[in-house]
Amino acid sequence: MELRRFLSSIASTPPGPRPSFQSFHVLETILVIGREAPIGRKRLAEILGLGEGAVRTLIQRLKDHSIVSVLGRGGCALSERGEELLRELESRMRDVGPVRLELPWSHPANYVLIVHDAVGRVSRGLEQRDEAVRAGAKALMVLAYQGGRLMMPGVSDLSAERPEFASRLIEELRPVDGDVILISGGDSLAEARRGALAAALTLL
Numbered sequence: 001m002e003l004r005r006f007l008s009s010i011a012s013t014p015p016g017p018r019p020s021f022q023s024f025h026v027l028e029t030i031l032v033i034g035r036e037a038p039i040g041r042k043r044l045a046e047i048l049g050l051g052e053g054a055v056r057t058l059i060q061r062l063k064d065h066s067i068v069s070v071l072g073r074g075g076c077a078l079s080e081r082g083e084e085l086l087r088e089l090e091s092r093m094r095d096v097g098p099v100r101l102e103l104p105w106s107h108p109a110n111y112v113l114i115v116h117d118a119v120g121r122v123s124r125g126l127e128q129r130d131e132a133v134r135a136g137a138k139a140l141m142v143l144a145y146q147g148g149r150l151m152m153p154g155v156s157d158l159s160a161e162r163p164e165f166a167s168r169l170i171e172e173l174r175p176v177d178g179d180v181i182l183i184s185g186g187d188s189l190a191e192a193r194r195g196a197l198a199a200a201l202t203l204l
Contacts, residue, residue, distance in 0.1 A: 001111050007204075023201055028047075029048065030194070031086070034082075041076075067082040092204055099183075101172065107138050107192070109191065109192040111195070112181065113184075119146055121202075130194035131199050132182075133195070137195020140195055143180070144180055145170070145175035145179045146178065183196075
């Protein structure tokens with residue numbers, strides 16, 4: 001949970017006005033900068049769904065923690081320490097991205113994140129669902145892959161109860177033993193992605 005606490009500390013409120021970004025925005029920012037650097041504040045604000053003022057504060061905090069380097073008018077990029085953090089994040093989770101799957105809801109956008117070796121950190125998935133909805137998602141499915149089977153932790157054995165659906169998910173997502181699969185649904189891809197990121201944060 002040390003990584004989760006570190007990301008949360010960047011979003012926490014010091015004395016002064018409360019920022020309009022949350023921990024999942026910090027996680028998303030690191031992933032986006034790592035993927036698209038150099039990237040400017042305006043483009044980052046569009047992707048994150050935040051105002052430029054909030055993004056300016058967020059970048060400054062990442063800079064204060066030596067995660068980001070500002071390249072003048074060229075935007076910003078991850079520092080050496082930021083690249084190390086990105087590698088650690090990528091070793092702990094796989095950003096599958098938007099998917100087209102037959103799911104038990106009709107939300108138009110669905111996004112998948114897989115958190116490795118996280119089965120032991122999930123009870124019934126309620127914490128993950130709460131965080132996903134708080135971040136803007138409309139629904140979240142939490143699945144654990146263990147012993148070649150897909151489980152809804154504390155709820156059901158999906159491989160036994162809905163074998164065709166479980167097999168299709170396993171074939172599509174290719175989990176490894178110990179993975180927790182987070183499938184987030186929303187009215188937009190941004191909603192679904194943020195829901196998945198917020199849920200993933202509870203497992204890091």
